[in-house]
Amino acid sequence: MKGISIKDIAKQAGVSPTTVSFVLNGKAKEKRISEQVSKKIQKIATRLKYKPNQLARGLRTGKTKTIGLMVEDIANNFFASLAKVMEDEADKHGYKVLYGSTEDNTEKARGLLEVLKYRQVDGYIVTPTKNLEKDIELLKATAKPVVLLDRYFPHVSSHYVVVDNYRGAYNAGSHLAAQGYKKIGIVTITSDQIQMKDRLDGFTAAMKDHHLPFSKAQIKKLPFELDHESFNAEIKKFLTSIKDLDAVFFATNYLGIYGIESIRSLGWQIGKQIGVASFDDHDLFRLHSPAITCVAQPITEIGRNIIEVLMKELNHPSAAPQQIVLEPALIVRESSIPL
Amino acid sequence: MKGISIKDIAKQAGVSPTTVSFVLNGKAKEKRISEQVSKKIQKIATRLKYKPNQLARGLRTGKTKTIGLMVEDIANNFFASLAKVMEDEADKHGYKVLYGSTEDNTEKARGLLEVLKYRQVDGYIVTPTKNLEKDIELLKATAKPVVLLDRYFPHVSSHYVVVDNYRGAYNAGSHLAAQGYKKIGIVTITSDQIQMKDRLDGFTAAMKDHHLPFSKAQIKKLPFELDHESFNAEIKKFLTSIKDLDAVFFATNYLGIYGIESIRSLGWQIGKQIGVASFDDHDLFRLHSPAITCVAQPITEIGRNIIEVLMKELNHPSAAPQQIVLEPALIVRESSIPL
DNA sequence: CTGAAAGCGCTTACAG
């Protein structure tokens, strides 16, 4: 079933496709098409329910009005919520979103970038994986805007929107210390990426500033690829292996979820026996008994900023990278009350 | 920055674009291109890192290798998890996903369908809203496959993949009854859509079969558009208005989440004072104290089936609609233990 | 065994 083309309209109106194109693209005035002809074309177009073929238009103009979005995992609450915000915001500007998940895997990320590229997206929003520096540099050479999300590469000049991960983790660590916990562990992901490094550094600084003992043994790094069971097993092993551990900070929402599950299967009382805080908020954290203290990222604000940065670049490319660092909020709940 | 085109390769190889196209599309044998020429072209293509422009290809062939996915809300755990499964499955067949959320709003859904259409997606996966029957019929006339998700229209012949909502709700209701709860309420969404109707009907049948009192007052229907606060306020009002209510079934995951929050803010003991079960599973339900009994949808299976149905139709269109009804699983947890 | 040519549906520089 063929669609209505500009030719069909031209034929019915008795004018050339050129004229139709001008009118339909709002260039009637500029091109000084007569009011009559203009009206007639408009009428026919709406009657036939003409929809321009975006493929043809894209091929000709080089613009597809599509944004490529690369997240770590669309099933993760943080990324899914963010995707929703960005979808809404992009829609306001007439853009649609083509998405893919990397699973934090560099090869998958590269493949995704390739695909987005030859689908001619107008811009990219990417959650980079490790070793993706060169690919990002290459993408920039493409002259299509790229906005990094959640993390960035310190040595690559690029647009990005992130939160102050150092501060978020520092605040969480300080809070636990101020609450009277004496020996606090951190469970994080095996990753040298800046966001994880900042979280670890921020937390470490807090321990130091509060003069709490903090040895390497109190840091547990787990590979992203572990499955549900293994995460739980590793976390339990860690928690039970540190003598006198009385609190723990989980560096991501899924680690927090696995952590809660692990602690409960150990039969420990969250808060009293072991203080808990996690990065990222989640319905589960809010409604858990006891409710879990967390460092919440301002998801709506992040999403809006990303699209804003991208639209700016799409409309008026600038030389200077836009780099936005938002503040996360420490939400204190029951899991960090010792007694 | 221009990409490498088939012409560039043709020029370098000293052959015509036609020959390049044949070779790169694996038709060298079929078109009896000599081994030499074929090898040469391949080599040049990989050296130049040639990527076919999908827009041009799509314009010519009418195939974009893109699937349009319309969910209710990508931020909802059920749809996000499903999207992830479908993304992975579609990827295996070389398809990418263009998505959008309807918010269960018919106008948004129509707009989305339009956009997906003029972006020339090859097939549609749609979570229909109410009053979308005609639009679905029109889409079918387009000769592009459409697979309905989560719900369908009884009077529209179409492909779909859903779960047995009636049975799921019936089982949940029966379970609560068997546990000894005597007066059970249901909180659902104001909607005549089949999935909500089936859930309500299934639950009602369970009450009847167990000879439990069940009046209209025990049914609370809430509009999808309510905000967080209003959902909680309405649920609290409902729970406190029914005399002797001793259990409640929430017909969707977000209602279950609001429900838990509401019950807790009332200070009631879940399980003992009020039995609770919800449709859909969620990390929160699993890890809540007490853990929440639920009707879990087989998300992986649903996603796989959807893509399978779609791929079948894409490759060998058939007249007969494929209609798949999967079984949800009742997961019994502590929230439905009276004492 | 290989190529010239048409055409997918648009936009736009150019001509009149």
Next chain:
DNA sequence: CTGAAAGCGCTTACAG
């Protein structure tokens, strides 16, 4: 004030 023509990058029926 309007149109003929070229071209975006492919694929493919046709010709030789």
